[in-house]
Amino acid sequence: MKVIIPIKRVLDPYTQARVDKQTQMVDLTNAKMAMNPFCEIAVEEALKLKESGAASETIAVSIGTDKTVDTLRTALAMGVDRAIFIKTDGDLDLQPLHLGKILASIIKREEVGLVIMGKQAVDNDNNQTGQIISGLLNYSLGTFISKFSLSDDAQSIEVSREIDSGIEVRKLNLPAIVTVDLRLNEPRYASLPNIMKARSKPLETIELSSLDVDVTPRVKVISVEESGTKDRAAKQVSSAKELLEELTQMGVL
């Protein structure tokens, strides 16, 4: 069974996003970038399947500008067998519906049995792309998964989903799309020798324009503003009595 892992290059999650005064858009020039944390978890899960013999091949795919190749190299260094780079022009604002259509065409071409991806990209926080692919291909879907196992006959998988009310367990027929949550696994680091080895692993580049996908924007960003936390005038307290009195005065107890 082939496994595909769509991965995204995003602003480092521990970096504060800033708006560029000139362009009035989020400023990513010189910003520290990283693989989306959920995608690292997806890569790790795919590697485990390969190591257990359940996956025949693991393929990372990423859609973006030239810099995206760095992120694919990271996935190769972690242990993925090969990579597909879908090259876009400049600042094309691709949305989950576009990404879903592009990824669906690759999934069909590769005859993939399982797609493992992040539940959300921590820049746009859309939480949509995996679901959209499942809709386009009519594949079974498991979102927000924190546990994963392949059935003995390799025809289905059992997943635990972290949902608002607790944990839901479902059986998904293959082919399937799963989107992973934080607690599925601890992603490995790429070792130096593996980073070297990754340079000789296959990386195929496909021009987005060569795929028959309409990427006309559906949702346009009109403007952005910084809306982070505002420092509040913290008042120091030093006892339980004092704290409780303050809260009573503020009318919240």
Added chain:
Amino acid sequence: MSALVLIELHGEEISANSRAAVTAATQLSSTVDALVLTNDAANASAVAAISGVNTVKVVVDAALEHVSAGIASKIIAGVMSDYQYLVAGSATYSKNIIPVVGALLDVQPISDVCEVKSANTFARPLYAGNIMATVESSDEKILLTVRATSFDHAKDDGSATIEELSADVPESNSTFISLQESQSERPELTTADRIVSGGRGLGSKENFGLIEQLADKLDAAVGASRAAVDAGFISNDYQVGQTGKVVAPKLYMAVGISGAIQHLAGMKDSQVIVVINNDGDAPMARMADLVWNTDLFGAVQDLIDNA
């Protein structure tokens, strides 16, 4: 043009995020209908009382109790031929389903809407809430999930008509096996007026019991940071943050939580924020209204004793 609201039910109980979705829908359309997918028609009767709802459309089938996104989306996509808007509350129930509907209708859905600015323009957070974007849809139909903390929760003074729809329920390619629900007598996290939230600073599952005791004293819900959930102090459905639940209570008490961007994303709109931390420089302390810079164990015990 009319709006359809996807209602999330737990038994007969209407989830608060669905009430927020009704409010958002009334800002978009003068005719708002509700859609209920359920295994028991009786569950839908309460939905008729939500104010602002015109007609409750109910699809009843045994397969809808723990419905798969595949089945739900096909039914919804069919019903959508009569509607311009589909609105649902931001929650795992709708996040699982709405994008699939988007794929079937060839529409780009908009997640986590915080404000309706016009018929096709909305505000939504990016980058863990550090950026607020205004976005405009050019799709013919518009699919939204909306933040329950950003819209009033529609009350119960309506009297909608209920209409059972006969929809074809397709075969599913996934099967429900089990649901482990957290049972708690405490107020529900996303609707509570007060929340006591614990982090890695608690050190162990046993110690996390202090957070629960304090919550009970204050009639508060319990919350947690990712680190506390990862360490097994409490289950995943208590996580507050970018990838957990978003809350905006009157009182949020952060105990032994440092205040990472991803945690702040889930609670920064709380009215009064209290921080108990032995590191007075923790990012969490900067955005607090009240800071008690001390060892949490003595402090929480004193609060339990004095509250």
